[in-house]
Structure formats: C-alpha cells, structure tokens
Amino acid sequence: MNAPLLAIEDLHVHFNTYAGTVRAVNGVSFEIRSGEMFGLVGESGCGKTVTGLAIMRAIPSPGRIMKGRIFFQGEDLITKSESEMRDIRGGRIAMIFQDPTASLNPVFTAGYQISLQITQHRHVSKKEAKQLAFDMFSEVGLPHAKSIYNTYPHELSGGMQQRVMIAMALASGAELLIADEPTTALDVTIQAQILALLSQLRESEGLTILLITHDLGVVAETCDRVAVTYDGHIVESGTVDDVLYQTKHPYTQGLLAALPDTVRHKQSLEVIKGSVPDGLHSVSGCSFHPRCPKVMDICLDQPPSLIIVGEKEHSASCYLYMEETA
C-alpha cells in the first residue's frame, strides 16, 4: 500500500458571520494515497469546497481554520508560513474550479497566464517556459498549441478553458490536483472528455487527484476511493465499490436511492425528507438524525464517530454499526 500523499486530521473550518458561527467543516479526516483518484462527494453546503480550499490554505475571510492538521508529504501545511505556502500553492498542489471562465483572467492570453505560472514555480528562461507551455497544451489535448497560446480565454469554449486550467496545474509540476466540480459547468460529452483526460494524466504523470463532486455517477466511474460528506464531516468512506455497493450509512443509502437511474421507470424515487442543515444552527447528536429513516434514541444525544464497518478501511459514522464492534 502506498504511503499517504495527503493526510487531513480533524479539520475544523469556521466562518464568523454576523448571524453567528457557521461550522462549514467540522472534524474532517481522510488520507489520499499517492497516485490515486479520491472522491469527496456531498450535496451543496456540506463543506466539500471549503475542505479543498483549506488544503490550499486559501479560505476566504471571514473563514478560519480553527483546528486540525493537514499533512502533505509528511509536512504540516497549517504551520507553514505564507511565503512557504506560495511555493506550494499552485506549485506542488494545484486546484481547478467549477467555472473555468471565472478562473482565468480575461485580460491576459492563455499563454501569458501559463508562462507566468511556470516562471513563478520553476527556474526556467522565458523561452523554455514557452516551450513547456506548448508541451502542456498538447499534453492536455489542446490542438494547435501555438495559436492557443495567443488566444484570450473568451475565445475558448468551456471545455477548452478547463483544459487550459489543467495544463496550468501540470505546468508547475503539481503532485496533487484538487479538482473542485471540474465538469459541473460542462456538457455531458465534454464532461466525458475531461474525465478521460484526468484519468489519463493520472496514469501517465502519476498525478494524484482529489475530485470534489456532487455527482455519484462521476465518482463511480472515475475514483478509487471516496468519502461522503454531510454537514461538515465525513459520514462514510472507503473504496468506491464498498461505499456505493455495500453502502452502510443511511445518508449514502438515501442519496443513492434518490438517483433517477437506480429505480425502474415511472416508480417514485426514494426521498430524503427535509434539507441539508445550514451549519449555523448545530444539530444535537448525529447531524443527520432529523432526516434519518433509521433514527434511534442514542442518535439524538451524541455525535457518532467514524468507525470501521467493513473491509479495506470501509468506515461509517453511524450508531447502527456501533454495537457490532462493541
């Protein structure tokens, strides 16, 4: 088994707002092994994006990392100085976002932006940087690298912009790519292209990918392991096969049953009643208990901890499985 490239331990990120403290991430722990594609899945407001930003130490104000440790190749990122983080951010760890149009600067050409990225993080001449940019563009499947170099972002389609973003991430030699909903804004056929590209880069470059998504279908087809988040913490994690097909946690079960492709035509879909809590008003006990179909008395008092429920470190935080291990 590979050593973890990234290990997050008990991460808490809070946003102090006028309305009160929003606990966006509330005790998240997971490990990503070198060379794997790890899925972080959940509905909106579950803290997936904030977790990604926390790894980059780029939480927007008024958010703060309150507690926890983030180990990247054994080094704790939380204790790094801002100047050390500047080298890591965009250098060893890169991040791409849902909306590539908003991620690229509209007043600079794609080539200028990637060259800037390269010269920031690598000691190369301008000429070498340009050549490297061409190589990266063809690596991510952008045809006519030379003409792409001189285009402005608005001249490119969404799929091509996302490819430019991926090229920028690779150009600086990133070992970990955090992809936050990289295909949500794209059409299905383009989504398939981008996911195929990510899988291919993983093979050829040995890139490790943290894929943040709301789409269980995408996770099923691309990831090795997955963690399901709910209300700022992880409710279930393990290999994709275990989590999606040997599902233990009632929330994961509910999410899967709510997918239209899992039920026969015309039958009504299973519904998780209510909606995701807002992080502002904390729920006592297990935060899923108001929506849980299998709620017990114990669920109201104390939040359950993540325990091993199956093979290959398949774990879930649910009292349904506590007795079995006790």
Place this chain on the structure above:
Amino acid sequence: MFASSAGMLNRHQKQVHALDGIDLDIYEQETLGIVGESGCGKTTLGRTIIGLIAPTSGQILFDGQDLVNASKDAKKSFNREIQMVFQNPYTSFDPRFTIIKCVSEPLKIHTNLRGAALTKRARELLEQVGMPGEILHRYAHEFSGGQLQRIAIARALALNPKIIVLDEPTSALDVSVQAQIINLLQDLQRQFKLTYLFISHDLSVVQHISNRVTVMYLGKIVEQNTSEAIFEGQAHHPYTQALLSAMPSVVKELRRKQIILEGSVPDAANPPKGCNFHPRCPVAMPICSIAEPVLDNSGAGHPVACFVVNPIEKSTDEMIQ
C-alpha cells in the same frame, strides 16, 4: 431564427438558426423529454411553444388551432393552457413580491377571483405542491431552491393548464431535493391529467420521467423514440449513442462502452455543411459532409436523421457522384 449582429452600428447581420425545421407532436397526458447539450435549441423550443419567442416561420398547433398567427385575445386564452417552469428558481420570482402576489398574479390577469377567494385559491395551490399555506406573506429570498421550485410549480398550476413546459426544473437542485420535485411532478401529472414537455440535459432524469424522448443537436431533431427504447439499447443515431455512453452512472449495468466525442458543439451561427454532427461523428461517411439527412423511419422503424441508419436514397447518391 435570431439575428446576431457584429461590427459597429450592426452593419453585419448574421442569422442564427436556433431551431431549424423542428417537427414535433406532443400527445395528451404524456411526458415528452427533450434532450441535448447547451446550444442545441431546447430552451428556445420551450420558449417558442409558450409564445415568448415568435418563430420566423412554422406553425404551433394546440388542439388544432394555430398559436403563432392567432389574434391577441386568442393568444391570451392559450396562455391559460400552456404554462412554464424555469431552470433557476431564484430568478423566477420578483424579489419585491410576496409569495401570494407571485402565485395569484396569473389568477388576477385571467380570472375574476378577488379578495378572500383569491387568497383561498393561492393557499390551495401552495398546499397542492406541499408548501404550508402560512407562507403567503413571505418573500422569495426566505426560501431554499427546492421550496421556490415548488412555488413556481404552484404558480404554473394556477390556471389549470393542459401543458406545462418544464425547462431544466431540477438542474439547480441537489440530488435529494431533485427527487422530491420529480415525485411531485409525477403526482401532479396523475392528479390533474397534465401534459409535460420536459427539457433537460440530464439523461437519467429524462429517462425516469418521460414517455417519449426527442434528442436534439444544433437546432435539429436527430432521433425520436419511446423512452424505454432509447435507453434500453435501441438508440440508433451516433450522437444519441455517444450521449448515452457519456452519462456517468452508479448502476454498473447501465455503464456503456464510452464513446468519447472529439471537439464540441459547433457555433449555431456557423453550422457545418451537410449533417450538423458529421465533424464529431465517429462513423461519418463522405456523404455526411455534403447532404443533410432528414428524419426518417425507414432504417430503424422510428425517426432518425442519419445516413448511416437510413438507406441512402438514389437521388442523394447521384448527387454525390
């Protein structure tokens, strides 16, 4: 058709064929799914049907009467029969209107209900979509996306329409909320004998809710069939097949061999010659870049616009020679 202008003082006008020769029938109490990627004209189709966009040419017949060339009064009465629910519930409501004002506006325009009777009807509509009647005096920003979409459905139901055009009604919602809205739509359809035109890019939702499915590409229909047939192995058009294979699914049996298409949807202002799909098509033949295929039953027993599926007619064949 849209005029797209470029250059100073609009000197150069280009025409964009957002919809190009669409023939479509919708039957009573069915759900017709319209599937396609962005820019294929599915939203334009929905908007044209409810009269928000006037077609450049063509007819829209409702119960045999033409909607496009109808008088102003006749159009107003058609508006009662055809309603729409939009993709983004957050922008579907006037932020300064209370919920009662939003829901009762169509009733004020089209009926004589006023005062207490109006309030009663508004309350009744909200209860039909599973919202408590007490919310009448609150504002749109106080609700979540799923709740707002329910209110939008209540507003669409206000005039007892026959057809509701649903333009990506669940795309902005989370999976668990999406399931609630889909179930609601199916219940309401049974209860009020509604006909749905369900526009979506999400194939799994369309498969679940539709009786028949129409696949569109760049302003044209490429394939039309029953939902069962399209999703259970009877998809014939290469674009439909690619679209299906690109759909990620958690169900292992539904995973098809991935056909990854090259490039992206071409610009509608500048469509390719011949078949619109030929530059991306994995099975394109020489004829595809010359002649335009028409929707035809001959090859597959259901309408498909493709030379690979349908036998090429002699006249077209001679044209290539």
